[in-house]
Amino acid sequence: MENILSVRGLTVDIPLAAGTLHAVRGIDFDVKRGETLCVVGESGSGKSLTSLAIMGLLPKQAQRSAQVLDFEGVDLQTASNRDMRKLRGNRISMIFQEPMTSLNPAYTIGDQLTEALLLHRKVPKPVARDRAIELLEKVGITAAANRMKQYPHQLSGGLRQRVMIAMALMGEPDLIIADEPTTALDVTIQAQILRLLKDLQRELNMAMILITHDLGVVARIADKVAIMYAGEMVEAGSAAEVFTAPKHPYTRGLLNCIPVPGKTAVGEHLGSIPGIVPSLIGDVAGCAFRSRCDEATAQCATDIPARISPAGHLYRCVHDYDMNQPKSGEA
């Protein structure tokens, strides 16, 4: 199937007083229609900036560059502001992390929902209104017609995130980018929202990029996974490959942090990754993970090429790792 979004060599640099912060350092990925790509990484790994770079919504001082940044034949790098506006909210939608503050407190839910459609289509207001009510019902909001008249402060966090999702769907987008959509919500709501997103994505045959730091989420809904570390994509491939045959020590570290029902004993320590993410200010050479990696050797300080695993997925590590061999120091 045709790629909806192709990204090659995307970098985001932020000039700071102390030097340039290389927040995203040359990442590549593709998303096809009807496919869910999960981008996983810890805070500061550059996942949110990646999504903002696609949307063209980076902070003013941030500099974006890429060899390829193509959305259905439109080069997002050369697209005018006007063209980008036509794409945003229409063909590419975004759902943000903070449902509590992402809705404008001064306008009703109805105003904000219909605006998303009226900005892009010449349709009469009642049509936009009907569509908004239909979508509110679709995202599981009862008494949708009454909700239209309410203001954001009258809604709970879970409801607000459902409204944000409905808003993102108003223009029937081809690609939806969800940046940690469940982080601010409590656990029971998290599961509902994720299921809703996955169901909608299937039903409407959209492409979805889901940004998260929760591997549990990924296991449930991802078709493809990309693991980001320090602005780089250290491992990427189909969810099945990355989960069953992780090649990068960072990926394995992340997987070790998750308790597995039936395997992890009560009271057993979960894995953790020692150390902190290195500073990305100034030139960064070699593998950024090596200071935290058990297997680091002198070779890790050199340039790390992208390699393809026997299973067919991409990773950036000079070491070969066999799942069946116990890790050094673990035996």
Add this chain to the structure above:
Amino acid sequence: MLVYTLKRLGLALLVTLAVSMLSFALLYLSGDPAAAIAGETANAEDIEAVRVYYGFDRPWVVQYGEWMFNAIRGDFGTSYYFKLPVSQLVAERLSVTMLLGVCGISFALLTAVPLGVAAAVRPNSIIDRIALFLSVMGQAMPSFWFGLVLIVLFSIKLRLLPPSGSDSWQNFVMPTIVLGYYAMPAIMRLTRAGMLDVLGADYVRTARAKGAGEFRVMFKHALRNAIIPVVSLAAVQMGFMLGGSIVVESIFALHGAGYLAWESIGRNDLPTVQALILVFSMFYIVFTFLSDLLNAWLDPRMRVG
């Protein structure tokens, strides 16, 4: 919304009552009113006669009650100086002051809000610096001095505008600028701070993500939220302009209520001063009340529970 309005209204009435007591007390705070009216050459008998004539010999509660009762009906007594009903005097002068106040606040808002928005959109840019410079100037220059500078420049040197009087619109140009420029810095700085705050808000990013254009993002989504505190400030300043334009009216000899207050204080014309203080305070109270209502209208969080 009804409960909110009633609460605010109750509060406004209480403040009015307190102010009325204070402005009544003014009669006695400034010394013996009878002696003041009788004049410096009067003897003790004359003063006593004046005291009885004006009713100053009665208990103050009775006097206050009578004054308040009359005031509610619009009767503030007779001016000691003009020998005319105070209400008539004040009403005539108030139209000039209100015109000046409306012009002043309009000038302040029309310059301050666009400048504040422009400064917030590009912080530390040349526009921001100019806006900062203008606001520091506005805050640092006393109105009387700025007024005199304008008179020297536009009336004496350039001979473009009349220096005093209130006969034509040209008389209002300089007073409007002086009065408006006094209110401008605070409004501008508050607009800038509010916009800077709001432009970083998540919902502004949401608006952009929806595909809204910059103009729509700025004015529909950002300014609507940033303007809420500015409305309160502008309302209070409007009250100030109607009551406190004494300096400006005196400099330009605009025959407004402020000028009347200044004259009446000099003439010891207490009924007029009392009435003016009550009217000026009422302006504050009414505008604060209106700004509360306007705020509630602008901010649904205050309106719908």
